[in-house]
Amino acid sequence: MLTPSSKTIHSYRTACLLAVMVCSGVILSGCYEKEAALVPLTSEDKTVSSPAITEVRAKAPGRTAPGPALDEAAIQTLKAEIRVISARLLRASKEAATSSAQKDWRSPEVDKLKELLSACCLDSTEHCSQCLKPIANAQLPAAELWPLIGQFLGPLRDKAQLGIIELGKPLFTHPNGEFRDRIYRMAVGAGVSRRGQPDQVGRRASSIPLVPEPGAPVWLMVEQLSPCPRLTAEVKGPDRNGRVDLALEDLCTPEQWAEVSAAFPPRASRGVWSIPIKSMPMAGIELWMNEAEQPLLTLRAGKTTANESSDSQGTSPAATKANKKP
Known part of the structure; x- marks a missing residue:
């Protein structure tokens, strides 16, 4: 038989056991909730989740991006x-002696x-x-x-x-032929001009700008096969019909011609001449070279050069030496 004191102890033990069981259930349920939180969301769950926050950043301006307009x-x-x-x-450039x-x-x-x-x-x-x-x-x-x-x-x-x-x-129009050649190459490279089609002896002509406007200045750029950039020219015109006559001669030495003739593979070289026209005639311009049967260049105001070419390769001066006047 249980004495009153033993009954009291038994009641305390029962109460403690029940308390432990209740606490364990709470702890376990808490663990299960944490595990459930790790389960990936289903499509239905995503529809009720909070919307994602999208960060919007302004595009950084590039090197050529227009900035604020200058006042x-x-x-x-x-x-x-x-x-x-x-x-x-x-x-500084005019000083006779320029130190390092x-x-x-x-x-x-x-x-x-x-x-x-x-x-x-x-x-x-x-x-x-x-x-x-x-x-x-x-x-x-x-x-x-x-x-x-x-x-x-x-x-x-x-x-x-x-x-x-x-x-x-x-x-x-610089007296240094290498400068005329270089600036013409830069104009072609930038799309401001374009090399013309060659005639029977390899001469070409184009204009700067490529599309001349009526009344605006224009430069006729002529290239002739030559082992050196030094040229001399005789220019007539333009006349009332817009005709320009040009006779070009190189100032190269016989040794320079011989050097080009002996080169293998043949070396392309040229001389460049420029004819400035102060005002583009409405009637246009025709450029005639000496001993030519047709114009080397035909220009019309507001239109591209008639005989333009994308060819960037020249022909060997040696190949046309037979056509050169003695």
Whole structure:
């Protein structure tokens, strides 16, 4: 028989056992809930879940992305800086003796000029034109112009016609034949011009710009097979009908001709001549070469060159030496 004291102890034990069982159930249920939370959501579950948050970021502007438009005050400041740097470069180039230190000084000045020009030309065509004028008016030597013109074959390519014509005008007709050849190559590379179809003796002609506007200036670019870039020319016209007659002769030595003739494979070489036309006639222009039966170039205002070509390869001067006048 259980005594009263033993009954009391038994009741305490029973109560403690029940408490332990209840606590265990709570703990186990908590574990099951945690495991259930790890189960992947079904399609039905996803429909009632909270919507995902999408982060929207603004696209970073690229190198040629248009930034905020420059106001008139900013453009005037850029033009003033360009004018000052251009004048300093011109004075330095006119010095009879140029030391290496002065050359090092000029290089960052040209880089600064490139930076200022890019800021103008990436903004708008009108501002680009305004910033090009003080550089063109400074009449910088070719050494300073090449890196500036080169930008219009790269980041400023969409303004190539404006930049190459404005800065390259003195180089189109430069007395150094290598400069005429180089600026013409740059114009072709930028799409401002295109080589014409060759005639029977390998002469070609095109224009800068490729599509001349009535009343606007245009340059007739003529290339002739030659072992050296030195040429002399006799030009007549344009007359009232727009006819231009051109006779070209190279100034190469017999040794230069012999060197090209002996080269294998035949080496392509040429000389380039430019004829400036102040105002494109409404009637157009026809360029006739000496001893030719038809015009080498026919231009019509507002239209592309009639005999343009995408060919970039020349013909060996040796192959046409027999056609050269003695």
